[in-house]
Amino acid sequence: xxxxxxxxxxxxxxxxxxxxxxxxxxxxxxxxxxxxxxxxxxxxxxxxxxxxxxxxxxxxxxxxxxxxxxxxxxxxxxxxxxxxxxxxxxxxxxxxxxxxxxxxxxxxxxxxxxxxxxxxxxxxxxxxxxxxxxxxxxxxxxxxxxxxxxxxxxxxxxxxxxxxxxxxxxxxxxxxxxxxxxxxxxxxxxxxxxxxxxxxxxxxxxxxxxxxxxxxxxxxxxxxxxxxxxxxxxxxxxxxxxxxxxxxxxxxxxxxxxxxxxxxxxxxxxxxxxxxxxxxxxxxxxxxxxxxxxxxxxxxxxxxxxxxxxxxxxxxxxxxxxxxxxxxxxxxxxxxxxxxxxxxxxxxxxxxxxxxxxxxxxxxxxxxxxxxxxxxxxx
Numbered sequence: 310x311x312x313x314x315x316x317x318x319x320x321x322x323x324x325x326x327x328x329x330x331x332x333x334x335x336x337x338x339x340x341x342x343x344x345x346x347x348x349x350x351x352x353x354x355x356x357x358x359x360x361x362x363x364x365x366x367x368x369x370x371x372x373x374x375x376x377x378x379x380x381x382x383x384x385x386x387x388x389x390x391x392x393x394x395x396x397x398x399x400x401x402x403x404x405x406x407x408x409x410x411x412x413x414x415x416x417x418x419x420x421x422x423x424x425x426x427x428x429x430x431x432x433x434x435x436x437x438x439x440x441x442x443x444x445x446x447x448x449x450x451x452x453x454x455x456x457x458x459x460x461x462x463x464x465x466x467x468x469x470x471x472x473x474x475x476x477x478x479x480x481x482x483x484x485x486x487x488x489x490x491x492x493x494x495x496x497x498x499x500x501x502x503x504x505x506x507x508x509x510x511x512x513x514x515x516x517x518x519x520x521x522x523x524x525x526x527x528x529x530x531x532x533x534x535x536x537x538x539x540x541x542x543x544x545x546x547x548x549x550x551x552x553x554x555x556x557x558x559x560x561x562x563x564x565x566x567x568x569x570x571x572x573x574x575x576x577x578x579x580x581x582x583x584x585x586x587x588x589x590x591x592x593x594x595x596x597x598x599x600x601x602x603x604x605x606x607x608x609x610x611x612x613x614x615x616x617x618x619x620x621x622x623x624x625x626x627x628x629x630x631x632x633x634x635x636x637x638x639x640x641x642x643x644x645x646x647x648x649x650x651x652x653x654x655x656x657x658x659x660x661x662x663x664x665x666x667x668x669x670x671x672x673x674x675x676x677x678x679x680x681x682x683x684x685x686x687x688x
Contacts, residue, residue, distance in 0.1 A: 349563025382554025387523025437641025446618030
């Protein structure tokens with residue numbers, strides 16, 4: 310998810326209610342997304358020739374305005390990752406192996422199954438959901454993790470690993486889940502328009518470029534200003550641009566797909582159903598696994614949120630770059646953040662409740678009234 314800047318003074322204090330610990334931009338993210346959809350629908354109705362104008366200048370198969378929007382929303386997310394923390398991951402092999410299995414084996418397989426079970430008659434949306442399942446979360450998971458009192462450094466490690474891993478694994482997994490596995494199961498494969506090379510190029514452009522830019526920004530920024538100053542001065546300035554880029558992309562997508570969306574609202578509801586099931590199941594499995602492995606509350610929570618969240622920015626970029634801006638695959642990616650934000654906010658409350666009930670005596674578990682105390686009750 311696109312990451313905005315969360316206020317550090319309240320995010321780190323479990324005594325503040327969950328919604329109170331989100332920045333204004335984050336707290337009303339579903340509202341902004343709905344507003345962007347509405348603006349896009351209106352623009353599509355009132356501006357003739359909008360599609361031709363957007364496609365007049367293109368980078369490969371992606372119009373230049375869309376490409377700029379995608380790059381803008383990815384860059385701040387990747388500038389936040391603490392890349393040098395990846396060296397700490399060897400300290401807990403159980404956490405690392407569990408995260409890799411959940412993110413790169415269980416998650417994609419679960420989304421594949423849900424997409425086929427719930428959307429057998431809608432191949433474009435089905436493909437879009439499978440692409441979403443392959444795009445592992447690398448950004449906003451850090452906010453949910455903070456709100457639920459998870460392990461901050463473990464989250465940074467897993468986010469950094471997912472960031473790098475996606476560059477090399479996304480295209481291969483896309484080929485497997487969209488072409489190979491359906492063939493083995495006797496199901497319909499993705500249309501001939503599908504191309505492993507197209508997905509590879511999309512990942513290299515829309516993840517590779519901002520990944521390099523984010524890494525250089527983080528590395529140079531920390532050397533010049535120091536980590537604390539970089540995170541307190543630089544990130545608050547560039548962070549909101551991730552949301553701006555996401556909203557801009559949504560406006561354009563809905564401007565181009567207005568007729569399709571308004572004529573088939575039931576399709577949007579059907580896209581939402583497997584996403585909700587996916588978030589709930591993945592989160593529950595990860596929390597149970599973390600408890601079974603005796604990882605403790607904080608690391609179990611981090612494991613759960615990094616497994617349940619998805620990188621919708623990358624999914625949207627790949628869908629647009631591979632299938633086109635007006636494709637059903639792109640629409641499936643756009644519906645994603647609208648569902649993810651309220652679902653994962655709800656799961657923050659679930660995590661805090663589970664910490665008190667299923668991790669008794671754990672020093673990393675949240676206080677008894679972590680989710681209900683107001684700022685005036687802080688000690």
